[in-house]
Amino acid sequence: MVAPNDLTAERRPRTGTDPEAGPDPDTRLDLDLDLVGVRDANRALRALPAGRRARLTAPRGRHNLAVGLTAPVTVDIDGPAGYYAGGLGALATVTVHGPAGTGVGENLMSGTVRIRGNASQSAAASAHGGTVVVEGDASLRAGISLKGGTLVVAGNVGRYCGFMAQAGTILIGGNAGADLGDSLYEAVIYVAGRITSLGTDAQAEDLTEADVRRVRTLADAHGLTHLDPTAVTRVASARQLYHFSTHNAGRY
Amino acid sequence: MCGIVGLHRRDRNAPADLGARLATMLEALAERGPDSAGVGLYGDPVLTPPGTASVSVLTDGPDGPLEPAAVSAALTDLTSDAGPATATPVTAVVAGPTTVLSAATDPAALVTAVRRARPTAVVVGRGHELAVLKGAGDPRALVTAFDLPARTGWQGLGHTRMATESAVTSAHSHPFAIADDLCLVHNGSFANHATIRRSLIADGVRFDSDNDSEVAARFIAAHLAGGDDLTKALRRVCETFDGFFTLLVTTREEFAVVRDAIACKPALIAEAPGWVAMASEFSALATLPDLDDATIFEPEPEEVYVWSRRTT
Known part of the structure; x- marks a missing residue:
């Protein structure tokens, strides 16, 4: 896990000149999770009007932070988050200033969840839309069952990345662990580094101009400056195991 | 679901707050295992x-x-x-x-x-060196009953249990410590424990409970007694046991972690120059005051991690 991020630069005074503080900086909501329970904090976040900003302090690995948001609000989690941070959300921008536990951005519908550290297992699992950005590494099963969302990992991913991913895009700035893209459907995975091994029914394919454009757009948008969009490996489904057949029983 | 915590001090002159550290770590994982709890402590001068x-x-x-x-x-x-x-x-x-x-x-x-x-x-x-304190009941109440914050030592491990495959009794709770100074906690469930139990019984091994984790403890003890080192015995666990497991296993010298191939039972390790900690969730590690000194990582599937105490 990366070193804790320096948060001091983020702690700007609440003045009217702060461009990141939203339309009315005096109403930026600070919630200390040592004082406010997770449930009450999430209720307060869901009640925020569009455009507002909030900060959760003392997360200490608590689960379910900033889940189920439905408005274009900005939420900063000031340290390590537990399971499912920013999950189920739509339109919101959630940033974890530290590492995140299992299932960060799970079932995201739209909006962005950014992890300024490493992510544990199953990052962006089943995300239907939106973008999950992991600035560090992601553990096992990143992008499992992805359903249309985008997962960008600046570092490495562990084993079983993209398992049964149905739609969407995974961009890996580093290396991918074993069994990449096992049982893939229509999601596409791009890997800038090495791939330990491909999973069943996943294959490396030629890069098209559209792929290069897609990768360049994602890399530029999310600060993956180390990445050469023309030199990534495209991994997609070989489409041999779409439908169950007893003939293939040994290959699943 | 269950919760595992552990703390291994590499120095013999470690601070005397082991019990207090383990207590806060264990309480952080009380929700992962609300029905029982237990700890193994090495080197508490009152208990041992x-x-x-x-x-x-x-x-x-x-x-x-x-x-x-x-x-x-x-x-x-x-x-x-x-x-x-x-x-x-x-x-x-x-x-x-x-x-x-x-x-x-x-x-x-x-x-x-x-x-x-x-x-x-x-x-x-x-x-x-090993004392085991365990029982059925609310983990927070048991931490008090164990007088855990007052206990000391150089190494400890703990478990909060949410039973899935055998009864909730003190005998079924973790840790399982069935050979001298050998202690094990398990998060997960073994699929083929009955087969392995029968084979151990055929070799003359006796069991205290029908808990699946006890099978792993006795399997490891049998192989250690047969001459394996801890790394080899834990590799045998990966080869022989089917199912889900994150195991933390300790001896008088060692602190070891191993996970199954799928590794769906969580584990985090924090490694610092003077100590190693392991926990199911970050929230337990977050209670350690010197966490900033540590490198934190997730152990890889089927990789055996062993740390040994400095013996000089």
Whole structure:
């Protein structure tokens, strides 16, 4: 896990000149999770009007932070988050200033969840839309069952990345662990580094101009400056195991 | 679901706050295992005085407290089997559901004396440095009953249990410590434990419970007794056991972690120059005041991680 991020630069005074503080900086909501329970904090976040900003302090690995948001609000989690941070959300921008536990951005519908550290297992699992950005590494099963969302990992991913991913895009700035893209459907995975091994029914394919454009757009948008969009490996489904057949029983 | 925590100090001169650290770590994972809890502590001078052997016994059953005088008498009888009788005093520390007995003898003799004094005794820990405190009940209440914040030592591990495959009793709770100074906690469930249990029973191994994790503890103990080192014994676990597991296994020298191939049971390791900690969730590590000194990572599937205490 990366070193804790320096948060001091983020702690700007609440003045009217702060461009990141939203339309009315005096109403930026600070919630200390040592004082406010997770449930009450999430209720307060869901009640925020569009455009507002909030900060959760003392997360200490608590689960379910900033889940189920439905408005274009900005939420900063000031340290390590537990399971499912920013999950189920739509339109919101959630940033974890530290590492995140299992299932960060799970079932995201739209909006962005950014992890300024490493992510544990199953990052962006089943995300239907939106973008999950992991600035560090992601553990096992990143992008499992992805359903249309985008997962960008600046570092490495562990084993079983993209398992049964149905739609969407995974961009890996580093290396991918074993069994990449096992049982893939229509999601596409791009890997800038090495791939330990491909999973069943996943294959490396030629890069098209559209792929290069897609990768360049994602890399530029999310600060993956180390990445050469023309030199990534495209991994997609070989489409041999779409439908169950007893003939293939040994290959699943 | 269950929760695992562990803390291994590499230095013999570690601070005396092991119990307090383990207590806050364990309480952070109380929700992962609300039905039982337990800890194994190495080197607590009250529970396991230097130069003695200790045996941990469950005493929350119908037989009531275990009198140290009765164990001492049995121990004296035992020594008289071999020569002139020597009275060996036995001290007892009652910590919630568990009583830890110690005496200036070897662990095997003390276990035999305990069983002579009480044939139905469930021995849950034994060794020169290891004391096990465990039982069924709310983990937070058990932490208090164990007087855990006041305990010390150089290494400890703990478990909060949410039973999925066998009964909720003190005997089914973790840790499982069935050989001298060997202790195990498990998050997960084994699929083929009955087969392995039958094979161990055929080899003469006896079981205290029908818990699947006890099978792993006895499997590892059998292979250590057969000459394997801890790394090799844990590799055998990966080869032989089917199912889900994150295991934390400790000995008098070592602190080891291993996970199954799928690795869906969580594990985090924090490694610092002077210590190593392991926990199911970050929230337990977050209670460590010197976490900034540590590198935190997730152990890889089927990789055996072992740390050894500095012996100099």
